[in-house]
Amino acid sequence: MSGKKTGFNNNRALKGNVNNIPSKTESQSTYSSSPSVKSNKELQSIKQGNHGVESDLRSFLQILEEKEELVTINKKVKKKFELAAIVSKFDGKQALIFTNVDESKFRVVCNMLGTRERFFLAIDPTNPQTKLFQLSNIGTEYYPKEVSTDAPFYGNSMKNLYDLPIVSHFEKDAGPFITSSTVYVKDQENENQNSSVHRMLLLNSSQMVIRMVEGRHLHKCFTYAKEHKEDLKISVVVGVHPAINIAAAYQAAYGIDEISIANYLLDGNLQLTKSSYSDLRIPQKSEVVIEGKILYDEVSEEWMVEMLRTYDFKRKQPIFEINKIWYRDNPIYYDILPGYAEHRLLMGLPIENKIFNYVKNSVPTTKAVHLTDGGSNWLTAVIQIKKRLEGEPKNAILTAFAAHPSLKSAVIVDEDIDPQNPIEVEYAISTRTQADKDYVIITNSKGSSLDPSSDQTNLLTTKLGIDATVSFLKDKERFEIARIPDAENIDLKKYL
Secondary structure, eight states: OOSOOSSOOOOOOOOSOTTOOOOOOOOOOBTSOOOOOSOHHHHHHHHTTSTTOOSSHHHHHHHHHHTTOEEEEOSOBOTBTHHHHHHHTTTTSOEEEESOBTTOSOEEEEOTTOSHHHHHHHHOSSOHHHHHHHGGGOOGGGSOSOEESOOGGGGEEEOOGGGSOOBBOSTTSSSOEEEEEEEEEEOTTTOOEEEEEEEEEEOSSSEEEEOOOTTSHHHHHHHHHHHTTOOEEEEEEESOOHHHHHHHHSOOOTTOOHHHHHHHHTTTOOOEEEOTTTOOEEETTOSEEEEEEEEEEEEEEEOOBOTTSSBOOOEEEEEEEEEEEEEOSSOEEEEOOTTSHHHHHHHHHHHHHHHHHHHHHHSTTEEEEEEOTTTTTTSEEEEEEOOOSTTHHHHHHHHHHHHOTTOOEEEEEOTTSOTTOHHHHHHHHHHHOOHHHHEEEEEEEEOOTTOTTSBTTTTEEEEEEEEOSOOTTSOGGGGOOOOOTTGGGOOGGGTO
């Protein structure tokens, strides 16, 4: 790195072989052990945005570079398929920044939150689980007190979407998509502001198709505007501190402004500016801001790869028309590769927390919740409890389904089973269950629109709950896993 302390250095050469980078060890699931921090000095540096830099995307990239968690690629790459192909090779590994993207002056960062360790680093490396646990209770008291009238991104502007490095990811996608856009909107009914993450399909130089999940907050705002035959002004932000992305992805209660959540995660360091176009409050240090309106009377077809790494089905969705694009000097564009670890963790880890809060209210001895990689961190949960009563696991199953309607399978395990270890979980299912007593099947239940095996039109699915805990009706010693004393302390180097 250079000696400068005012921004992220982009001149570092790529080190090592792209195809031969060791995977990083991931930290534990919600409410298990958190990543360690080397020193109080390092922690203070992180909390202050590192070296005095504000809590923005660039300050977080500096932290990743210092931790050797960021690889810079200086060779020219194409935004159609090539960039996505490279990122796919880093799944579960380092973050990437591309400094030379064909047909664009923007740098592109990817895989920033591609491991649980980096996800928690963006929140609070000392105790991220505590911060996640508090999110459901965040109110207006954490809303930033000051709103600036100026911002770095107001230094540059353009009106052509083709000047952005919007990436084509998969061969059968409808086209290039912005996959990291945080959309800010005002609720006309109660004047509250909302932020959420949405994919946006590039149509032409001035229009995109925006996907809005029916019933979610942005869709409610759009429906209200459409009923009044009005276009809906929004501000679209690309490239912010990842804590802001995490807050926007969190499914907060209706009426809660996710900016309060982001400011809480950033220890009160979030700075806002007011858009002169939309009158919305948005992060002051945003890399790219696209301002425009969702047209109430125009739609176009869109589809792309989703969390399960399968293609979503085709839908008619509203068209977003830009007014102007603002961007910082030497801008950084953020792209998320759909269906890979970063996408799944950004959506899934806040849901782990939500399920934990729900289940813990029902079963107070709940220890951990893990949305499995095999379930794309969305469809399958393993829940660890300290069982006290015979019926508790089934209560936990039903509560988990209520907390996350997209959940398809829930497995309850004892304290001696690691919920992150699929072999241990399968062992518990194999040795501690009887299908006629311990399996719960719920038919015609609301499920995920992403699951290709479900009724995707009516959002109906069959859910499975498995009580894989030791039965209190049998001798507990029959289920004890044998251990060899001091085996964990044996150093084989002394014997070979």
